[in-house]
Amino acid sequence: MDISHRKRTLLKVIVLGDSGVGKTSLMNQYVYKKFSQQYKATIGADFVTKEILVDDKLVTLQIWDTAGQERFHSLGAAFYRGADCCVLVYDVNIHKTFDTLNNWHDDFLKQTDTENPDAFPFVLLGNKVDVDGGNSRRVTEKKAREWCASRGNIPYFETSAKEGYNVDDAFLCVAKVASQNERDLDIYFRGISETPSEPEQQSGCAC
Ligand code: GDP
Ligand code: MG
16 A cells, blocks of 8 residues: 555654553563563663554654653653653552552643643553463453543553553554544644544544
């Protein structure tokens, strides 16, 4: 398919969640198809990029990782600025990482410059579902989905960065909701009041 003539879009994606939940691993699995057991609190680059087709349009995801600063819960407004989507990650085997989602979610909205906080697209990933064949799980899928519903129908995926389970599907959804956000902002800044001819759902995605 010839897609070279189409407009390219850069979408900024922020990945947040407690230290150790697998944020860096999910990004490495998605972008490089690699997984490491070794725990590394820092990475060299601020972000990685990946091109992906969304509804026949090529977009570039610019996915921002933290360099371990999440341990201090102090990422700063510069890190969040201009984000098109925020991916929240918790570890299904450690309940505390689920409890802190409220903080990450609220902190993001507080720090970011988004025009419409209620409509800002988040995606939640419940990671490490492979551990112990699911026997050490502490947060049920139902509970996670209830939290998503209470926060404006955030799309939810259960993932394993180790096995690559659901990782591509999750980031395709991220790309879709981020694209939608970018289109909405575009319309906002051009001052066009009418809605797009084929409105898409803001928080749900057809994934
Ligand atoms: P971060 O601090 O959120 O960036 O977490 P990391 O990506 O550094 O991962 C922390 C640890 O969890 C590392 O030892 C990873 O190998 C491990 N890990 C990450 N994702 C998974 C997963 O899906 N399954 C398993 N079993 N281990 C994982
Ligand atoms: Mg990390």
